[in-house]
Amino acid sequence: MKRQTAMALAAVFAMSVAGTALAAPANPFSDVPAKHWSYDSVNKLAQAGVISGYGDGTYKGDKTLTRYEMATIVAKAMANADKADAETKKTIEALKAEYGTELSNLGVRVDNLEKNASKVKFTGEIRERYEYAKDSTDGDKTDMRTRVRISMTAPIADNVTFKGRLHSESEWGNADSGNSVVLDQAYITGKLAGLTYSFGRQPILLGQKLLVNNSQNNDGLVVSGGKDIRVTAGAFKYSNVSGTASVTKTEANYVMGNVAFKLSSNLNISASYLADDNDGKATNGTANLYDSTAFGLKYTGLKNFTLTGEYGQNDSDVAKDKNSGDKSKAWASRIQYLGANPSKVKSYGLYVSYRKAEPGFDQKNWNDFSDMATWNGGFKEMDDIKGLDYGFEYTLFKNGIMRIQYNDMESYKGDTNKRNMFAELVYTF
Structure with a gap:
């Protein structure tokens, strides 16, 4: 032998x-x-x-x-x-x-x-969250919620994989409040002719998250290719998209693009684009909400620190209406020290972010730059807002991370207080 x-x-x-x-x-x-x-x-x-x-x-x-x-x-x-x-x-x-x-x-x-062995891999996340908003449009208020997500991955063929996710969230003491279980991800991803594709209901991420960082209910096709210069393009539809009281859009169609440049092992820059309704043209008499571009960077050359920053502008009809005919502009930056590792007990991270966005920049609230949820007071993370947020995260036990974040925010013109905070425990399995 x-x-x-x-x-x-x-x-x-x-x-x-x-x-x-x-x-x-x-x-x-x-x-x-x-x-x-x-x-x-x-x-x-x-x-x-x-x-x-x-x-x-x-x-x-x-x-x-x-x-x-x-x-x-x-x-x-x-x-x-x-x-x-x-x-x-x-x-x-x-x-x-x-x-x-x-x-x-x-x-x-x-x-x-073992011909009958299951090929589907399941993972999950449970999040318990407490939120507090100071002097919101609805007055001071608190909110406590439980969120459960079950993700699944299954190989279909060589270089082809199915991914899906079940999502449910409800208020504490009120299990019937929004507690429907939805399939917010269901897509196929694979490689073909040197390109990577994903087709179906999938997460959408652009640049450094200033324009879009959304993991739910995006149905479409996204294709990308390249290594040190990676180009991504896609088209998708998102349901129940709302703007102001005077502008409401459902089942909006979007096109997006992203170019990521890896300049060195420590520095990446990005250029992103997002638009709905045919690049700024009104459809069926309804004005568009997005004709947006952004440019950002991520730097990891300082030991234990990660720096991110991004500038964007929205040239859509509604954004101009809110800014006397001018484009709506936004900036966001973050410095993070270390980070909580779910597999390493007692690991931790600290971060500080600055955000500033003119009215109309992100009415849908696509952005999740600071890991903050949509607040009951109607706050949007990158729309008519400015200020700092401070965060701390800590691994209490294996696969269990506690996160606390305080957002010292106000409206873009400083005439409305938008301070708020949240504390959460996220357990993954």
């Missing part, structure tokens, strides 16, 4: 399953001298637990392996398959098929023999 042995050892080495320092115990096997050509390789395999030799402390390198001994090596390679590259995974799959009987007798699960 020398040929199969070579294949198995190649798979193990390619995956670097040892994951340990190169230093190894001296002479783990008495019949492998330190000057032997295979000494380092045998030591690494022994450290990784892939081989254990015989009970008398020998390796017996000249002895032909039995099929069961080979199956043991293959099983240990299978256990580390997630570290392998594509070519090595193919080798492991071939070995799994070859030694399927022996692996089954050893009690090792062989996925390609």
Whole structure:
């Protein structure tokens, strides 16, 4: 079985399953001298637990392996398959098929023999949130909500994957308030002719989030390509889009574009575009809400810090109406120190953001730059607003992050107080 042995050892080495320092115990096997050509390789395999030799402390390198001994090596390679590259995974799959009987007798699960095994992977998120708004248009008020999201991923074919998400949210003590379960994501993503595509109900993200950062109810097609310069274009429809009392739009059609430039390992810049109703033209007598562009950057060259910033403007009919015929302009920036890691207890992050937006810039409230929800007082994150927000996040327990954010905001002209805050606990599973 020398040929199969070579294949198995190649798979193990390619995956670097040892994951340990190169230093190894001296002479783990008495019949492998330190000057032997295979000494380092045998030591690494022994450290990784892939081989254990015989009970008398020998390796017996000249002895032909039995099929069961080979199956043991293959099983240990299978256990580390997630570290392998594509070519090595193919080798492991071939070995799994070859030694399927022996692996089954050893009690090792062989996925390609389990024809009825489910391929759908489920993950989820539970969020408990408390919100407080000071002197909102409805007066001081609080709101407490529970949100549950269940995400699913399933491979369909090579380079084709289905993704979906169920969403439900309700007020504390009032389970009937908006507690319907909706499928807010359901789309197929894949690669074709060097391009990446996603088709169906999907999240939309543009630039540094100034124009759009929305994960729900966007039905359409998005295509992207490129590496250091990545170009994205798409068209989608969003239902129940509302503007002011005088401008209401349902099932609005949108076109979008994004160009992301990777200038270095630490600096990325972006240019984004979003428009509804044929690039600023009125449809059926209803004025458009968006004819927007934005330019932004993200910098990670300072240790433990992330800097983001973006400038945008909206040249739509409604935006001009709200600004005496001029475009509506907006700015946003953030500096973040570290960040809470859900898998690392006691990890934390701090951030400060500045936002300033003229009336009419983002009436739909597409933007989620500061992780803030739509407030009951009618606040929009990037529309007729300016000020600072301060945030702190901390991993209380594994997969459980607490976040507190205070928003010291007022209207663009400073004549309306828009201060508010939220505290939340997000648990992922």
